[in-house]
Amino acid sequence: MKKQLQALLDRSRFLRPWGFRVVKVKAGECSPALMAAADCAMWLAIKAEIGVEGDALTSELNTAFLAPAKGEHVYCTARVLKFGKRRIYGVAECHGKKGGLFTHHTLTYVRPQ
Numbered sequence: 001m002k003k004q005l006q007a008l009l010d011r012s013r014f015l016r017p018w019g020f021r022v023v024k025v026k027a028g029e030c031s032p033a034l035m036a037a038a039d040c041a042m043w044l045a046i047k048a049e050i051g052v053e054g055d056a057l058t059s060e061l062n063t064a065f066l067a068p069a070k071g072e073h074v075y076c077t078a079r080v081l082k083f084g085k086r087r088i089y090g091v092a093e094c095h096g097k098k099g100g101l102f103t104h105h106t107l108t109y110v111r112p113q
Helices: 002-011 031-050
Strands: 057-065 075-083 087-095 101-110
Touching: 031 057, 031 075, 031 087, 031 101
Parallel strands: none
Antiparallel strands: 057 101, 075 087, 087 101
């Protein structure tokens, strides 16, 4: 599985330049992936508001792990709660197809001047 996951990273045009490497794989454990999915979902929700040319950077991400996502497809939804001049606050949730909640995230982004 480690080789398969590394091959997936290597094929990704977005991730390849970063040189990420799979160090450890344990079935049913993928916490960083859920956090990355939440961060990405929020970033896209923000981009939908400010446009693809606008910029916003993650400044804080808090995660509550509620249940394992063992062998399930994971969906992540994000919602902007407050869109300030300088800071953007939101929440994201990673869940299964049937609605079971895996993680809950609170996020803060900053808009560069």
